[in-house]
Amino acid sequence: MKKLWALFFFFWPLVALIVCWIAPDRGWWFPSEAKSPLGSRIDDLFYLILVIVTVVFIGTQFALGYVLWKGATKEEGSEAYFSHGSHSLELIWTVVPAFVLVFIALYQMDVWAEFRVKSYYPEETLKDGPMMEVKARQFEWRIRYPEPGKDLQNQPQPGDLYTVNEMHVPTGKPVKFNLRTDDVQHAFFAPQLRVKQDAVAGLIIPVWFMIEEAGDYDLVCAELCGWGHYKMRATIVAEPEEKVAEYIEQLQADQNYDGVAADEDDE
């Protein structure tokens, strides 16, 4: 029975490892490969930590199982090993993890800086102003583009163009936008792009990402914002720059359409 218990503690980490091993094939993994360069680097960091953590997981769970097994197979009546510990072992298992942890921490800094620290942003995003404003509200995403040819202002302008729950961005270049909220806190979460940023009342937060591949990407809310939190579903449409320009022109035409203009043109 004792041995069975020791095996129990060997058995379950094995199950855990197997589940993780088969997970990507069963679709229990990232929704897709990262569709932005920064996202791929985040994934790389994830896999780096995953490797380190897996080694430690196997090592420690095996050690736990081993000491239990030794305890279970100890002869009846034999004595426990009397020891208060070992200074050199303590030293080893303090210093080694310390180095690993500091390494992990330092290795993360660049990606974080590039994502959030303005002076590390890609050059293109610094040259131009934000392309649009994304304003979250209960329970939708409102997108505001400036009038073509003008810069985005923090206050709404007469020529601004509006859409809801659909965000058109060009492929192949960094896109920067201002993230705001109309009411409570929300969070801009694009799972395929590995981008997440809270929208906080009273703050205007610049966010940027770059998409290489044209396509539709999910945009959801990741910060509890009320009963309809789960409903804040939107789409990021990535397409070539000309198409985005066309889309915005169309948006402008639709918005300016007053039902009279077309007739006048005909005459």
Next chain:
Amino acid sequence: MATITPAIESHSDGHSHDHDHHEIGFVSKYIFSTDHKMIGIQFLVTTLVMLMAGGALALAVRWQLAFPWESMPVIGKLLFSGEGGQISPEFYTMLFTMHASVMIFLVIIPILAGAFGNFLIPLQIGADDMAFPVLNMLSYWFMWPAIVCFGASFFVGGATAGPAAGWTSYPLLSALVESAPGSGSAQTFWLLGLTFVGVSSMMGSVNYMTTIINMRAPGMTLFRMPLTIWSMFITAILQAFALPVLTAAGFMLLTDRILGTCFFIPSGIIVNNAPETVGGGQPLLWQHLFWFYSHPAVYIMLLPAMGMVSDMLACMSRKPVFGYKPMVYSMAAIAGLGFIVWGHHMFTSGMNPALGMTFMTSTMMIALPSAIKTFNWIGTIWGGNVRFNTVMLNCAGFVAMFIVGGLSGIFMAAVPVDIYFHDTYFIVAHFHYVLFGSTLFGVFAAITFWFPKMFGRTMNETVGKWHFVLTFVGFNGTFFPMHLLGIAGMPRRYANPYLHPYLEHLLPMNQFITFSAILMGFAQFLLLGNFLYSMFCGKKVGRNPWGANGLEWSAPSPPGHGNFDVPPVCYRGPYEYSSPEAKALGQDFILQTTPPPEMPESTPEPASA
């Protein structure tokens, strides 16, 4: 020690005095008791009941995630008759808010500090009671207004809505009444309940610190204290320094809601056609204040379990704790670092990104003492005469689960990776591995271990083992797949994640999780049944059924009023299992109160070493 010696005399005087004159009535013995043991047991029973309540809320959450919008069998009709047995999104929001609030504030914190802190501190340091017995009684009875307030928050919002801002209660959702219709007075009651548990914890914390500093038995030096006492001491310090911040923040949020103070509300916000806010506040301020308490609170919810598990592992391996002092120092380091890591809950919040880097570094550093403790636990078992009983199994479960919880924490401590994982189910998996996988398995072990001291009877081994296996299997079946949900990008707190095509394929996994959770939930009836049955019909045992070393095992089981029939004097550390001294006595343990052989028993001066 010379200064402590006279206390032996006065101590024993007061002790016999108690016995001569106290005829205790039913009410003051079982209800308004000032006896730390009774208060501890009151806390234990109350929190176990709350555990079941909180678990039921969790199962309701799981039902919705496995069978969204389907009416619940049997109980659905009773609970949500208005919606035809369905869970509405508002009700769902309340369910997870209250699940977390009940589990954190009414189960985990009070079961560790309240139940075991109260029961064990005087017994393990050799005192006859707490320093402030009446304050101690008040700390228990202040739980009840909290329970009433949390309970009221279920009902005052009508049948379907309640506090709707999550247990973290981020403004503006929690500050502007209009942003969550139906949560009006419910959220206010929730905040009041929070204040009451805060007061209760604070009373306990002051009492524990005073008792541990001043009331140790002669010879019980700081480094002869069991790790349980060290952990309770450090926890009490954490509470004393962190809790006032939350209490203050809670009051500010309360006045924001009912007096319009706008501590957390910026100007110009219009929600649901309410008048524009006056403003001047900052929602991020709440997050800073809240996490300044709530991160140390995570350690408040873990450290005592770590301490108790160290005690139990040593006893069940019949061998000293591996590296006693490193264990103490790492707990102190966890407590110290615990105050400078709160920002890791806010990496994506929009705070200054440079802060993200510093908080990442400090968070990585706090993993270090946790790692040291884990290695030491394994070292403690290594070479031991392991007894595979319920206590040991739960302790080994604690270590195994703590490893998972600790390692998954590294992912979210790394800021860039946290960008993706923040507010997904990965986080849910992580903290359940720490709070349930570690703390609760530690608590299950501790209940079994100290049960004989509480009631003079042992719990049933067979039932205890079944409870362990079913809980362990149910637990891992529930929470391990949640890591994968998180990696798949499923956000937390979604009433219906399957609205999003990229999450649709996760439904079967969520159903599996729900079935595991049901198994785990129902397994707890084994614990309750075992607890109740053994309380009255368990096998009777003597003072020291486990052959353990602590002072509490030299007292009668259960100890009478005033605890010790012989005033204890402590001669050695708490973990001298299988020591040469013990072997000389022909046993593998040696009580802290057993005098060394070369000293005559009547010498009042304890060993100076």
